[in-house]
Amino acid sequence: MRVAFYGSSLVSAYWNGAATYYRGLLRALASRGYEITFYEPDVYDRQKHRDIDPPAWCKVVVYEGSVPALKRAAAQAAGADIVVKASGVGFEDDLLLKEVMAAARPTALKIFWDVDAPATLAILRALPDHPLRRALSSLDLVLTYGGGDPVVRSYRAIGARECIPVYNALDPQTHHPVAPDPRFAADLAFLGNRLPDREARVQDFFLEPASKLPDRRLLLGGAGWHDKPLPGSVTYIGHVPTADHNAFNTTPKAVLNISRASMAENGFSPATRVFEAAGAGACLITDAWEGIELFLKPGEEVLVARDGRDVADLMCSLSAVDAKQIGQRALSRVLGEHTYSHRAADVDRIFRRRVQNPEAAE
Incomplete structure (x- = not known):
């Protein structure tokens, strides 16, 4: 299955705490046969502070931090079976959500992936007319970086069809014991x-x-x-x-x-x-x-x-x-x-069940 993933950055961890999460989880999904394209804006000097090269297991598309470039990148969602807009992308997040989901095919699985659920929910509770809150009912699924039952209940209460936590984990290829320095x-x-x-x-x-x-x-x-x-x-x-x-x-x-x-x-x-x-x-x-x-x-x-x-x-x-x-x-x-292979197995089941039956719930 083809995945279009719109996030903060895969190639730079500079002011980007989600990088480790993205790398571990998406690499593990790629090993399960997913074809992933990660779209990230050139903002906050992240591209000047890359700490990895674009990996073989994921195509990385870096787009200029401008509205025309954002719209061109968002249009590429039309070719994906699964479309993911993450929180905290860092440039015109509300517009990006709108453009990406508008470009997605009707049959595509549409997901908001929240990598900072407590902060996001605080904003959504305070702003009932927030664009993301209005969009929740049109999305198939909310996945979160963590939060447990409190986050799940909160997202359901403000209109999400379903919310499932996908916790952080270990990527043993990246993080492992080494000699003391x-x-x-x-x-x-x-x-x-x-x-x-x-x-x-x-x-x-x-x-x-x-x-x-x-x-x-x-x-x-x-x-x-x-x-x-x-x-x-x-x-x-x-x-x-x-x-x-x-x-x-x-x-x-x-x-x-x-x-x-x-x-x-x-x-x-x-x-x-x-x-x-x-x-x-x-x-x-x-x-x-x-x-x-x-x-x-x-x-x-x-x-x-x-x-x-x-x-x-x-x-x-x-x-x-x-x-x-x-x-x-x-x-x-x-x-x-608690490795990303364990998490990817869970996400794979979530994806496949919903792609085959969009009305399915965990």
């Missing part, structure tokens, strides 16, 4: 861009505990933190390219996951970094959120912190041996249950 030597490391929806939680879960751990080495990676006051125990290293993520996760004693506020409040929303870290065999400490046990077992495969004090206490009691064992158990769990 001295550049990333640390007791605790956190990697994440500076975002309004995350900054207060980074302060609480990383910077505050860092101030209580003056004799430890803490590492902060990600864009935008250059002018943020940091405790003396924290070293800021800026943007970390995707190619270095394995070493960043493998080298420190432990790595920290801090969910954005909306994701933490909703629950059931593991970040891609959770699976990247587990796939590298890292000892992961995550902020607490509902549903973590569906993916990793607290206390055995992941350490869970309710606040910054918990983070500091965990770091004071965590031995190198225990950290290694936690990381190995996490790696075994995600390889056995």
Whole structure:
């Protein structure tokens, strides 16, 4: 089956947290015989910061960030059996949804794929006349990056025919254990861009505990933190390219996951970094959120912190041996249950059932 997928970027992870998700899932679908074309706009300097070449398993079409170019790209949806418009494309999202779905054949499966459901739903609740909200009833399906039952119920309540979560996962070809790299030597490391929806939680879960751990080495990676006051125990290293993520996760004693506020409040929303870290065999400490046990077992495969004090206490009691064992158990769990091959098998069933019977529901 031919898939036309309109998203933020496949070839660049620059200010594009969905890149890992797209790459892992679409590569796994391609291995199942799907012919995929990924359409992405040339915006936010992403094309200047490509971290992969266009892959053999997916055709990538980059279009200029202009309305005429958008319309030309959207028209190509007419040749697909499955048409996907993702959230957060980054250029004229509402117009893109309208143009893509108008171009799609009547028999095509029409999908909105939300890679930030809590944020999207907050907007849709506040704006009953939002173009996406008006379009929901005409779409066959909403797929989401996560969110569990709360997101499913919310989407159904505002008009979606059906909503199914497709969670993040591990791509073992991309994220795996590697040799330690001295550049990333640390007791605790956190990697994440500076975002309004995350900054207060980074302060609480990383910077505050860092101030209580003056004799430890803490590492902060990600864009935008250059002018943020940091405790003396924290070293800021800026943007970390995707190619270095394995070493960043493998080298420190432990790595920290801090969910954005909306994701933490909703629950059931593991970040891609959770699976990247587990796939590298890292000892992961995550902020607490509902549903973590569906993916990793607290206390055995992941350490869970309710606040910054918990983070500091965990770091004071965590031995190198225990950290290694936690990381190995996490790696075994995600390889056995949470790879993109597992997710693609689920998506394949969803697609095929609906292409054969558009009225089908899970």
